[in-house]
Amino acid sequence: ELNDLRGETEIVEREQISTVTQLDSENLQLSRLQEQLSRIRSEFLATGDNADINTELQGQLALAKQRLTEEMQRLLADYRPDPDDYNIGGIPVDSEYIVFIIDTSGSMRQYAWDRVQKQMQETLEVYPEVKGIQVLNDMGEYMFKSYRNEWIPDTPARREAIMDALRNWNAFSNSSPREGILTAIESFYDPEKRVSLYIYSDDFSSGSINGVVREVDRRNRTDERGERRVRIHAVAFPVLFEVTGDMLTAARFAILMRA
Known part of the structure; x- marks a missing residue:
């Protein structure tokens, strides 16, 4: 009987030890959960504070940028970059007046006209504002006869009218830019104006x-500074080569414009 009592006592003690160990483990886990909760709460509060700070900083940054923009506009009001800085794709775009000389031949109308319209639109975008525009065909015929020998004023409405007229422009052409170039030089050269021709x-x-x-060299002679009366730029549309494989006439135009 004494041995039985001792055995039961040992069982109770082991159970008590197990219970205490489990309680300690649960207390430790509870403590860890409390620490985790406190950390999350702190991070949340810190995030809220940072959000408020960020909002304030963003407001200060926006105000600083506005003030900087106003100051830049004031400083740049009378600034004119060096002419050498006006280059896109190697072509100077500092001209104040531009003349388009467009081949209106059948091959251009049939095979290249969509590209011509796109190219002209892109060229106009390079010049967001000029003092005058004019459009001739390669024969020297004016797109708008009411502006013969005059500059077309540069306005959004005029630009839109030019693009609208270009879509259906159909004038006789001999596929030689000679007449158009000479007409443009004789009609629009002015020593006080920077004029560019786009062919x-x-x-x-x-x-x-x-x-x-x-x-053309005789008409577009150089001045005392060695500069030509007008700048001449050419854009080739090799559609005949693409359609027929004949490269001769396209190459002749390229040679002419490089000369």
């Missing part, structure tokens, strides 16, 4: 390259 064509089908070059 759009797909070929130079007839005539002497050297003859055209010499004649």
Whole structure:
């Protein structure tokens, strides 16, 4: 009987030890949960504070940027960059007046007209504001006869009218830019104006390259500073080569414009 009592006592003691150990484990776990809760609460509060700080900083930053913009506008009001800085794709775009000379031949109308319209729109976008625009075909015929020998004022409405008229413009062409270039130089050269000509064509089908070059060179002579009366830029549309594989006339136009 004594041995039985001792056995029961040992069982109770082991159970008591187990209970105490379990209680200690539960207390430890509870303590950890409380610490975790406190940390999360602190992080939450810190995040809220930071959000308020960020809002305040954003407001200060916006105000500083506004003040900087106003100051930049004031400082740049009379600023004019060096002419060498006005270059896009190697072409100076500092001209105040621009003349488009467009080949209106059948091949251009049939194969390249969508590209011509896109290219003209892109060129106009390069010049967001100029003092005058004019549009001739390669024969020297004016798109708008009411502006013959005059500059078309540059306004959004005029630009839109030019693009609208270009879509259906159909004038006789001999696929030579000679007449258009000479007309533009004679009609619009002014020593007090920076004028650029943009020539759009797909070929130079007839005539002497050297003859055209010499004649244009005489009209577009250099001044005492060695600068030409007008700048001439060319954009080639090799549609005949794409359609027929014939590269001769397209190459002639390229040679003419490089001369």
